[in-house]
Amino acid sequence: xxxxxxxxxxxxxxxxxxxxxxxxxxxxxxxxxxxxxxxxxxxxxxxxxxxxxxxxxxxxxxxxxxxxxxxxxxxxxxxxxxxxxxxxxxxxxxxxxxxxxxxxxxxxxxxxxxxxxxxxxxxxxxxxxxxxxxxxxxxxxxxxxxxxxxxxxxxxxxxxxxxxxxxxxxxxxxxxxxxxxxxxxxxxxxxxxxxxxxxxxxxxxxxxxxxxxxxxxxxxxxxxxxxxxxxxxxxxxxxxxxxxxxxxxxxxxxxxxxxxxxxxxxxxxxxxxxxxxxxxxxxxxxxxxxxxxxxxxxxxxxxxxxxxxxxxxxxxxxxxxxxxxxxxxxxxxxxxxxxxxxxxxxxxxxxxxxxxxxxxxxxxxxxxxxxxxxxxxxxxxxxxxxxxxxxxxxxxxxxxxxxxxxxxxxxxxxxxxxxxxxxxxxxxxxx
Amino acid sequence: xxxxxxxxxxxxxxxxxxxxxxxxxxxxxxxxxxxxxxxxxxxxxxxxxxxxxxxxxxxxxxxxxxxxxxxxxxxxxxxxxxxxxxxxxxxxxxxxxxxxxxxxxxxxxxxxxxxxxxxxxxxxxxxxxxxxxxxxxxxxxxxxxxxxxxxxxxxxxxxxxxxxxxxxxxxxxxxxxxxxxxxxxxxxxxxxxxxxxxxxxxxxxxxxxxxxxxxxxxxxxxxxxxxxxxxxxxxxxxxxxxxxxxxxxxxxxxxxxxxxxxxxxxxxxxxxxxxxxxxxxxxxxxxxxxxxxxxxxxxxxxxxxxxxxxxxxxxxxxxxxxxxxxxxxxxxxxxxxxxxxxxxxxxxxxxxxxxxxxxxxxxxxxxxxxxxxxxxxxxxxxxxxxxxxxxxxxxxxxxxxxxxxxxxxxxxxxxxxxxxxxxxxxxxxxx
Numbered sequence: 001x002x003x004x005x006x007x008x009x010x011x012x013x014x015x016x017x018x019x020x021x022x023x024x025x026x027x028x029x030x031x032x033x034x035x036x037x038x039x040x041x042x043x044x045x046x047x048x049x050x051x052x053x054x055x056x057x058x059x060x061x062x063x064x065x066x067x068x069x070x071x072x073x074x075x076x077x078x079x080x081x082x083x084x085x086x087x088x089x090x091x092x093x094x095x096x097x098x099x100x101x102x103x104x105x106x107x108x109x110x111x112x113x114x115x116x117x118x119x120x121x122x123x124x125x126x127x128x129x130x131x132x133x134x135x136x137x138x139x140x141x142x143x144x145x146x147x148x149x150x151x152x153x154x155x156x157x158x159x160x161x162x163x164x165x166x167x168x169x170x171x172x173x174x175x176x177x178x179x180x181x182x183x184x185x186x187x188x189x190x191x192x193x194x195x196x197x198x199x200x201x202x203x204x205x206x207x208x209x210x211x212x213x214x215x216x217x218x219x220x221x222x223x224x225x226x227x228x229x230x231x232x233x234x235x236x237x238x239x240x241x242x243x244x245x246x247x248x249x250x251x252x253x254x255x256x257x258x259x260x261x262x263x264x265x266x267x268x269x270x271x272x273x274x275x276x277x278x279x280x281x282x283x284x285x286x287x288x289x290x291x292x293x294x295x296x297x298x299x300x301x302x303x304x305x306x307x308x309x310x311x312x313x314x315x316x317x318x319x320x321x322x323x324x325x326x327x328x329x330x331x332x333x334x335x336x337x338x339x340x341x342x343x344x345x346x347x348x349x350x351x352x353x354x355x356x357x358x359x360x361x362x363x364x365x366x367x368x369x370x371x372x373x374x375x376x377x378x379x380x381x382x383x384x385x386x387x388x389x390x391x392x393x394x395x396x397x398x399x400x401x402x403x404x405x406x407x408x409x410x411x412x413x414x415x416x417x418x419x420x421x422x423x424x425x426x427x428x429x430x431x
Numbered sequence: 432x433x434x435x436x437x438x439x440x441x442x443x444x445x446x447x448x449x450x451x452x453x454x455x456x457x458x459x460x461x462x463x464x465x466x467x468x469x470x471x472x473x474x475x476x477x478x479x480x481x482x483x484x485x486x487x488x489x490x491x492x493x494x495x496x497x498x499x500x501x502x503x504x505x506x507x508x509x510x511x512x513x514x515x516x517x518x519x520x521x522x523x524x525x526x527x528x529x530x531x532x533x534x535x536x537x538x539x540x541x542x543x544x545x546x547x548x549x550x551x552x553x554x555x556x557x558x559x560x561x562x563x564x565x566x567x568x569x570x571x572x573x574x575x576x577x578x579x580x581x582x583x584x585x586x587x588x589x590x591x592x593x594x595x596x597x598x599x600x601x602x603x604x605x606x607x608x609x610x611x612x613x614x615x616x617x618x619x620x621x622x623x624x625x626x627x628x629x630x631x632x633x634x635x636x637x638x639x640x641x642x643x644x645x646x647x648x649x650x651x652x653x654x655x656x657x658x659x660x661x662x663x664x665x666x667x668x669x670x671x672x673x674x675x676x677x678x679x680x681x682x683x684x685x686x687x688x689x690x691x692x693x694x695x696x697x698x699x700x701x702x703x704x705x706x707x708x709x710x711x712x713x714x715x716x717x718x719x720x721x722x723x724x725x726x727x728x729x730x731x732x733x734x735x736x737x738x739x740x741x742x743x744x745x746x747x748x749x750x751x752x753x754x755x756x757x758x759x760x761x762x763x764x765x766x767x768x769x770x771x772x773x774x775x776x777x778x779x780x781x782x783x784x785x786x787x788x789x790x791x792x793x794x795x796x797x798x799x800x801x802x803x804x805x806x807x808x809x810x811x812x813x814x815x816x817x818x819x820x821x822x823x824x825x826x827x828x829x830x831x832x833x834x835x836x837x838x839x840x841x842x843x844x845x846x847x848x849x850x851x852x853x854x855x856x857x858x859x860x861x862x
Contacts, residue, residue, distance in 0.1 A: 017721075020721075021579055021580075021721045024581075024720065024721075025579055025580065025581055025720070025721065028579065028580075028581050029578075029579055031646055031764050031765065031766055032578050032579070032646075032763060032764055032765065033765065034765035129576070135719075135721075135722035135723060135725060136725065137568075137571075137572050137575075137576030137577075137725075140568075140571065140572075140575060140576050141568050141571075141572075141576075144568075144571060144575075144743060144746070144747055145560070145568030145571050145572075145740075145743045146568075146739070146743065147460075147463050147742070147743055147746040147747075148452055148453075148456055148459065148460055148463070148739060148742035148743060148745075148746055149452075149456065149459075149739055150455075150456055150459050215462055215463075273704060273707065273728065276704060276707070288566075288739060289455065289456070289735075290448075290451075290452045290455075290456065290566075290735045290736065290738060290739035290742070291566035291729065291730070291735070291736050291739040291740075292566060292729065292730045292733075292735065292736050293729065293730070294566060294567065294568075294727070294728065294729035294730075295726075295727070295728040295729065296725070296726070296727055296728075297704065297725065297726040297727075297728070298722065298723065298724065298725035298726070299722070299723045299724070299725075302723075304720075304721040304722070304723065305721065305722050305723050307721060308577070308579060308580055308719060308721035308722040309576075309722075311578070311579035311721070312575060312576045312577065312578055312579060314579075315575070315578045315579055316575055316578075319760055320754075322754075323751075323753075323754035329750055332463060333462050333463055334462065334463065334464065334465035335462055
């Protein structure tokens with residue numbers, strides 16, 4: 001039986017996950033492809049480090065990126081993460097005519113266009129299902145299953161760490177710091193959780209999915225990003241009373257031909273399936289102008305789920321390999337390079353909002369705030385004031401109707417400057 | 432720009448849905464493929480019938496199946512339903528070297544192996560995403576995204592009509608007949624709803640998905656099928672009290688290397704996402720040994736959602752067309768023809784059960800039933816007796832632990848023969 005030989009760049013969680021699956025599902029894979037898939041060489045930083053999974057003696061380990069891309073390899077699998085070394089490895093692989101599978105969302109977000117162009121130039125495949133939402137087949141779904149749909153809107157819970165922390169805060173009333181520490185103890189959060197909790201990781205994935213959904217490039221730098229560090233148990237409790245759960249959402253939608261995108265903690269009506277995505281699960285909700293609403297739910301991280309996505313890409317490449325005269329369809333769109341997106345300026349985006357003011361318990365405060373809202377055209381849907389007055393002031397929560405980000409921010413700036421404002425106003429979008 | 436010309440077999444709901452999408456998403460499709468897709472000819476029963484969608488004057492209408500498969504056509508799209516004419520049309524298309532897209536789950540379930548073989552012989556594609564769960568990309572997901580996973584278990588709510596009826600019965604406490612009549616008025620159920628409410632349509636889809644998930648043939652005739660006509664508001668109410676919703680579920684799982692499959696109304700814990708699939712929506716929950724649990728949720732029927740799936744298949748075929756030397760991978764497995772499944776005899780299948788006995792309100796009845804259960808090794812988890820005694824007797828509901836279908840049925844047979852049994856015992860599986 002033919003053998004497809006892989007060169008692995010990196011052998012951490014996902015790499016050893018892939019190795020485990022290749023081992024335990026060997027028969028299944030052969031039935032699918034009529035070929036065997038083997039790991040031939042592995043690029044690691046430290047040759048002496050103990051491995052989570054024993055690859056046996058036939059596998060060559062090297063710490064030289066150049067050495068990984070050799071004639072012996074059919075497909076290069078980049079699982080090392082980071083930017084520069086990974087980028088060089090992939091470009092070298094392309095130059096050598098190798099197909100590449102990567103799970104590197106950060107690299108794709110930063111240098112995706114360059115990589116697509118290089119892959120096209122060398123007529124090789126660049127696959128990256130594992131880069132977004134782990135085992136959830138969202139890339140494939142956008143590229144092929146919804147190929148004929150105009151994507152009206154895409155909403156995603158795509159960071160398991162952030163979702164786990166918010167779920168713990170919601171179910172156990174924990175403070176953010178406590179939930180984060182727990183997540184770190186359980187290995188759900190890294191020592192430096194910045195990318196996860198500040199929303200950057202989610203933004204990287206959104207950037208990748210926007211290309212697959214719309215065939216345009218929405219520069220990472222242009223995506224407004226708000227993390228979850230500002231979410232308090234108090235906000236979660238208020239949200240609950242109004243019938244919402246707070247989730248870290250990535251969103252992109254077509255607003256009269258222009259794209260509006262962002263990553264924000266958002267209040268999701270508890271009746272929505274998205275509100276029920278718990279723990280370290282991920283979900284993506286799509287709306288196509290033909291297919292209507294679709295939701296995909298699954299594990300967004302972990303060695304086996306992510307390894308499964310990497311393997312799916314490898315098998316897709318193998319299926320296409322007999323086909324020499326076919327240009328790999330890496331982006332799912334023919335007009336290359338992908339044009340820049342026509343972007344709706346974030347300040348023009350419209351949304352319902354949750355505002356939490358922290359004010360001194362004084363007569364006329366509510367009047368001043370509601371007057372300012374009226375002046376800025378921010379229309380009030382619900383309002384509630386609660387709790388004892390004290391040094392920290394009292395929380396005053398207002399749910400608005402649809403309003404522009406610009407109007408909301410102008411109003412907040414005005415109110416934060418008031419002497420009755422004990423703390424800056426907290427603002428979250430409402431789905 | 433190149434043009435791909437379609438020959439449509441049938442122009443009903445899905446056909447006109449496809450035509451609408453080709454029209455409204457023309458630009459998007461061209462961006463994806465660098466080609467245009469046009470409907471060239473349409474096969475209809477009655478040439479004089481008014482059409483839901485005007486295709487314009489360039490489209491040829493014919494009532495002769497032989498005439499549809501002509502040199503002018505690149506892809507034949509079979510949307511006529513039924514068995515014999517559809518089967519002949521597809522075989523003629525293959526013989527003429529045309530790729531085929533079909534939404535015909537019944538035909539695939541009955542004659543799928545023959546069609547796969549014929550397509551392979553003529554080296555053409557047979558695509559059928561639209562045959563299962565409408566717009567939900569479940570076929571593609573099994574064929575490509577989970578290609579490297581062993582499917583541990585698959586659960587599906589795959590008939591919108593049955594799910595709509597059960598949802599109405601659940602939310603409005605309606606009787607089955609009333610809910611069915613409503614569904615028919617709304618066009619959710621056909622004049623003859625047999626296929627939908629008796630579970631046959633769901634079984635056809637399950638039969639197709641088993642092939643894609645396991646690469647084996649599980650003959651339709653071997654799938655145990657129980658429809659929803661026996662579900663009463665009383666059962667739904669009891670189920671609710673125990674924390675369950677009743678859904679018509681298709682299931683298949685790998686039990687120590689043998690497949691257990693079936694279509695049954697089942698009690699689903701209300702905390703499961705599957706329990707929240709409402710109205711005419713569909714959902715499929717998969718468990719892969721690598722990817723873990725995944726759920727896909729969306730619209731399982733309707734002109735546009737199903738048309739979207741048909742279009743995805745067409746576009747996939749077009750993407751592969753440049754590739755002359757590649758054998759289309761229609762089943763996702765190489766060992767053709769698909770071998771017969773190693774089937775677990777249904778009577779050996781294990782499940783928790785919901786039993787509703789209708790008994791005369793007499794001393795010792797409960798004792799007799801529980802004694803018989805003990806003798807048959809059916810262990811009781813919960814029991815409740817309710818309501819006024821009367822001509823109709825009183826309902827006695829028992830929830831069992833895991834037990835074999837054989838033991839459960841033997842116990843029921845024994846109890847139904849008792850003089851205190853006013854009506855036969857009702858039995859549903861519990862998820």
